[in-house]
Structures are given as structure tokens and as C-alpha cells.
Amino acid sequence: MDNTLAGKVAVVTGATRGCGRAIAVELGRLGATVYVTGRTTRESASPMGRAETIEETAELVDAAGGHGVAVRCDFSSVSDVDALRARIGGRVHVLVDDVWGGDRFIEWDVPYWEADLDKALAMVRGAVDTHLIALHRLLPLVVSEPGGLVIEVTDGDNDDYVGPTIGYHVAKSSIRAIGRGLGVELAKFGATGMAVTPGFLRSEAMLDIFGVTEGNWRDAVGKTAPLDFAVSETPAYVGRGVAALATDPEVSRFAGRTLASWTLMHTYGFTDVDGTRPDFGRWLTEVRGAGIDPADADAARFR
Template sequence: MTGQLHGKVALVAGATRGAGRGIATELGAAGATVYGTGRSTRAQRSDYDRPETIEDTADLVTRAGGRGIAVRVDHTEPDQVRELVQRIESEQGRLDILVNDLGGEHLMDWHKPIWEQDLHKGLQRLRVGIEAHLITSHFALALLIKRPGGLVVELTDGTAEVHERYYRSEGGVFFDIVKVAAHRLARAQGEELKQHGGTAVSLTPGWLRSEMMLELFGVTEANWRESTTAPVGFGISESPQFVGRAVVALATDPELARWNEESLSSGQLAKVYGFTDVDGSQPDAWRYIQEVEWRGKRGNPADYR
């Protein structure tokens, strides 16, 4: 797909690390100009207090073959988002792809009922995971609809089918609400975009080998299979590039509109479009999770790759 997005402009809101970085990099590999936003810069860390920066992401985009542009933005602040979109319009005159990957994973309160969760963190997670998405779309879509064929991707964790059947108790109520909201946000935006030739979807990666996940299990992307502390299910994990390739596949599909308002997964789209992860496999994490992990059965993750 190299060069297929040459001349196209993308905004990846939340591109500092994880899925956002993987998506930005793969869009760059396809030739796009990518504005990657976040709050962690080389000059100042955000409250994540991690080393990854938006400048690093921009460099990865450029090295991949695109043009990476890092912009520090707090997407819960409307004025900052307005200025960002005005800048994109003045510099590029267009916006073709919007990826909303604002989640606040550092605000997790694992395995606690609502009355034991940190209320401040929970409400902040709603602001980042829902309110910031709405603020970003409010300003960005007015630019995106100026050309037909625009794509909006709402990143989430789990498909709509998963969320209909299961309460994501491991993350608690705030986590569950944010991840479910992505499907409704995609559906609402899809309804409003289709008359302008645009498409909106919700998209979930599987078990993501993010920087934080690799650090947790004491491995790197080069040796992740060698972890001695990760559970068996880590064997179905995928790189951030995998979901990035899913976004590129959508953005380069001449029949993109067929997916409007749909809930999609990286594993599902890999089978449709034929792309693979960096190791050449096609991990179907959500099928493994539902058929094996959540049913308490034995299963080999390699059978789902």
C-alpha cells in the first residue's frame, strides 16, 4: 500500500504511543501527511509520565515515507482543538482521515466496583474518552466534509458484539462506558457524514503490544514471545502496526462506504483485505478471547494467528 495515500491528510488524535503511534506510522508508510497530537513532548511529559513523545511519532511517520507533524494538543480544551484544525486547513487545505484515539489508559482502576473506584480518575476518563472525541469531531469534521470520501475512526477496546454480551468488569464501569460509547459515536457520525460522502467506523485492536504492555512483561517487540511473566493469552497479542494497517486498508478501499457505522476489528479486517502483522501472521484476538479465555477453556493462541 506504499504511496496509496500520497496527497491525503490525516489527524491522529492521541498519537504519542500505542495504537495511535502504530496507526500514524502506517499512514505515513502509505504516503500520508499525518498530524499526530498528544500532550507528551520532548520538553514536557504529560501526567502519563512516560518517555514517548509526539515528536518521536512524527519522526517515525516521516521515516516510514510520509510527513509527520507533531502538535501538542489537549483535546479536552476546545480552543486548542479549534486552533489545531485551523492550522491543518491553512497548511493543507484539507482533512481526509480523522482517528480519535483518546482514551486515558493511565486512569484505569483495575478490578474494582464503582464504589471503590477513584471518582476523579473515573470522571476524567469519561472526559478524555468521550468528551474529547466529541470536541475533536466538532471542529475536524467541518473540514473533513469539504471533500467526499473522508474517513473517521473511533478507536475502542472490543467490538460492539463483545460489549453487548459482556460487561468489561476488569476495567470497571468507567472503562466499559467509554469503550461502548465509541460504537455509538461512530454510528452517529456515520449518519451525519454519509450525505457528504464520508464514512465513520469504530475499530478495535486485539491484545495490543503497546509500550506499556511490553514493559509490564519485561520484553521488547523483538523478543516478546520470550516473556516469563506474561499469561498464555499474550501469545495472541498484536503489534500497534497491525491496527495501523487496518486503518490504511480502510482508507485506501474504493468501496469504503460499505463499512459506514460498522464495528470492526483488526483481525476481522486482516482476513478481508489480506494484510498481516509484522511477523506475517493474522492474529484474531477477539475470537480467541471469546472462545478460549472467557470460557475458561484451554487453547493455543498460535491456532488463532
């Protein structure tokens, strides 16, 4: 274990599963104390209806070599976040803002004007309001001393519209906008703000949707999952990218930017857990963007 972050405090919002869980574990692997926050505990489930809990994530942080502290927090509640801040009680060196929970509001293949307005608004509020509340209450702990790092987690490294709905696009592009704003505002206090995005993510939920596990995920490609899934990545991939950013003494050069997992891979040279280097950005450009049928593309070239 590399103890680069020993003695450092990190907070990861939305750390129950997916990117948030993986980021928390990778920060723990470097020796950090990680406040693992989210809504699902062993005693109380969130509306997401998933089995993963913040306690499990904290235990994974411990097993990786860090110190996981599970704190239930609903980031739509200012009082919950105030209680989290009081629990932390001191400086935060790394804040990763990964709250989402909007999947259940997505309506696929439905024109926006025919979609459920309440679902669209709930998606945006759940994605944007929660991030703004978390930042308002927790940033004082980051900027109390120079050198802090704040990372917003989004989907996509540019504002091109790719769907699946206008509400989803507004939610995710808003997070990139927050990252740009943080890049400017935090620099005044000697801190760095930015955003990151994974590629096609093999999250726990995505594997369940496609009816596979991490052990046999390739069986879904072109069957229950689109051919693009051949260039998918585990949540640990972007987690390793965030860990690399957190230990980079020159991380301020990325202030305000949104960096993809594949960009971070090229910058820092890490691999996914299976030793591959998925490059979903190249796939989007050289296959999808070039109008090539994914069935005719050699997916292995992009891993």
C-alpha cells in the same frame, strides 16, 4: 512504498504512542501528510509520564515515506483544537480519533461503588469529551468535500461487558456509539464514519508492564502476562487495517460499524510485522468463550 495516499492529509489524535503512533506511520507509508497530535513533546511531558513524543512519531512517519507534522494538542481544550484546525488550514481526508490517556485512572479488582469516583469520572471525560471536542472542531475539514473517512479507536467490537471497570466500559462503549452515529451523520455528506479496535495489544506501555520487549515478548506469556498474551498483536496490526480502510474505494460499506483488527485482517489479508495473523476474536470465542483452559489451547492456531 505505495503512494496511494500521496497528496492526502490525515490527522491522528493521540498519536504519541500505541495505536495512534502505528496508525500515523502506516498512513505515512502510503504517502500521506499526517498531522501527529498529542500532549507529550520533547519539551513538555503529559500526565501519562511516558517517554514517547509526537516528534518521534512524526519522524517515523517521515522514515516510512510520508510527511509527519507534529502538533501539540490537548483535546480537552477547545482552544488547542481550534489552533490545530487553523494550523491544518484545509481539507482533511482521513481523521483518526485515538485520544485515550485513561490507564492511570483504572482501579483493578475494585467494585465500582468502592472505587475512587473522581478517577472514574476523569476516565470517562478524558475518553469521551476529548473525542467529541475533536470531532466538533475538525469534522468541517472532513466534510468540506465528499469522500472523507473518520475512524474512532476503541477497545472491543461489541458492547458486552468485560471490564475492567464500569468507567472503562462506559468510556469504550461510548466511542463505539460515536462511531455508529458518525456512520449515519457523515453519510449525508458523502463521508464515512466508523470505529476500529485492536486485540490484545503489545503497546509500549504493555510491554513495560510485563517486563519484556518486542524482541522477547513471548517470555512473558503465563508468567508476568496472562496466557491470552500469546495471541497478542503489535500496534502496527490495527494500523495496517486502518491504512487498508483509507485506501478502500468501497469503505462506505462499513459505515457505523466497529471492526476489529482480526476482522480487518480477514477482509484485507495483511499480516502483523512478524508475518503472523493474530486472531484474538477466535481465541475469545473458541477458548475463553468455550470454557477451555488457555493452558490447554494451542495459541499458534490463532496466529
